[in-house]
Amino acid sequence: MSSMPIFLLNLDSAPHRLAAMKERLDALGLAFERFPAVAGKLLSEDELEAVAPAHLWEGRRRRNPGEIGCFLSHRAILETIVARNLPLACILEDDVRLSPDFAAILDAARHLPPQVDVLKLEIAFPRAKIPFIEISAFAGRDLVFLPSGGWPGAAAYIVTQRGAKALIARMPVMIASNDRQAFDPPAKDLAIFHLFPLPAVQEGESEMDRAPNPPKAPKPHRSLARMLHDALGKAVRSVNKRAAQLRFQMSLLGARKALLGRRTRKRADLVRI
Numbered sequence: 590m591s592s593m594p595i596f597l598l599n600l601d602s603a604p605h606r607l608a609a610m611k612e613r614l615d616a617l618g619l620a621f622e623r624f625p626a627v628a629g630k631l632l633s634e635d636e637l638e639a640v641a642p643a644h645l646w647e648g649r650r651r652r653n654p655g656e657i658g659c660f661l662s663h664r665a666i667l668e669t670i671v672a673r674n675l676p677l678a679c680i681l682e683d684d685v686r687l688s689p690d691f692a693a694i695l696d697a698a699r700h701l702p703p704q705v706d707v708l709k710l711e712i713a714f715p716r717a718k719i720p721f722i723e724i725s726a727f728a729g730r731d732l733v734f735l736p737s738g739g740w741p742g743a744a745a746y747i748v749t750q751r752g753a754k755a756l757i758a759r760m761p762v763m764i765a766s767n768d769r770q771a772f773d774p775p776a777k778d779l780a781i782f783h784l785f786p787l788p789a790v791q792e793g794e795s796e797m798d799r800a801p802n803p804p805k806a807p808k809p810h811r812s813l814a815r816m817l818h819d820a821l822g823k824a825v826r827s828v829n830k831r832a833a834q835l836r837f838q839m840s841l842l843g844a845r846k847a848l849l850g851r852r853t854r855k856r857a858d859l860v861r862i
Contacts, residue, residue: 629658706752745789
C-alpha cells in the first residue's frame with residue numbers, strides 16, 4: 590500500500606490529538622512522521638511582527654498568534670520536503686477524520702497527473718456549494734479544478750516537490766491566513782486540484798489557531814478622496830486577479846475546457862467516512 594511520506598502537525602501541548610491520530614492512521618496501515626507544530630502563543634511580539642508584519646496584513650480578521658504558528662508550521666514542513674528532495678508528501682493536521690479508502694488514495698496519488706502541484710483532500714466550509722470543473726476520475730473519486738482558485742483549508746493535502754517550492758515562494762512573510770495565502774491567489778507556477786468527494790474532514794478548529802485575537806485597533810479616519818482611491822485600487826486588483834486566473838486556467842486545462850467546460854456546483858462534503 591502507500592509508501593508516501595505523511596507529516597502530522599501536532600503541538601507538544603496536544604498529546605491527546607496525537608494519540609487519536611495515531612490510532613486512526615494505524616487502523617489504515619499508514620506510517621507517519623510527527624512534525625512538532627509551532628506554538629504561536631509562545632512567540633514574542635517582535636517574533637510575531639517579523640513573521641507577519643502588521644503593515645502588510647491583508648487578512649479579513651486581525652492576525653493572531655495561533656494563526657502565525659500555523660503558518661510557520663506549514664512552511665517548515667514544506668521546507669523539509671524540499672530539503673529531503675521528496676517527490677511528494679501528504680501533510681495532515683492533527684484533527685482530521687479520514688475516509689476508509691484514504692490509504693488507497695495516497696497509493697494512487699503516487700502517480701498524479703504531471704500538471705498537479707497540490708491535491709487538496711480537505712477544505713474549510715465543506716457544506717458550501719462549490720463550482721468546479723471535473724477533470725477525470727481518480728481513485729474512485731473525481732479530480733476537480735476550482736475556477737475560483739484554491740479553496741481555503743490546509744488540514745489535509747498532498748504536495749509535490751515542485752508544489753512545495755512554489756508554496757514556499759508565496760510565504761516569505763505572512764500577509765493573510767495560512768490557507769488563503771498559500772492556496773488562494775492564482776499563479777502560473779502552482780496548479781491546485783481538489784479531490785471530491787472529500788476524503789478528509791477537519792473535526793473542528795485546530796489548536797494551533799486557538800490563541801485569542803488581539804483587541805482590534807480603531808480604524809484610522811480616511812478622507813473621501815482616500816476612500817475612492819482605495820475602492821478603485823481594490824476593483825483593479827479584482828479585475829487583474831480574475832484575468833490572471835483565466836489565463837492560468839487556459840494554460841492548464843486548455844482554452845475550451847477553461848472557457849466552456851461544464852461547471853458543476855454541489856457540496857463537497859459528500860464524504861465516504
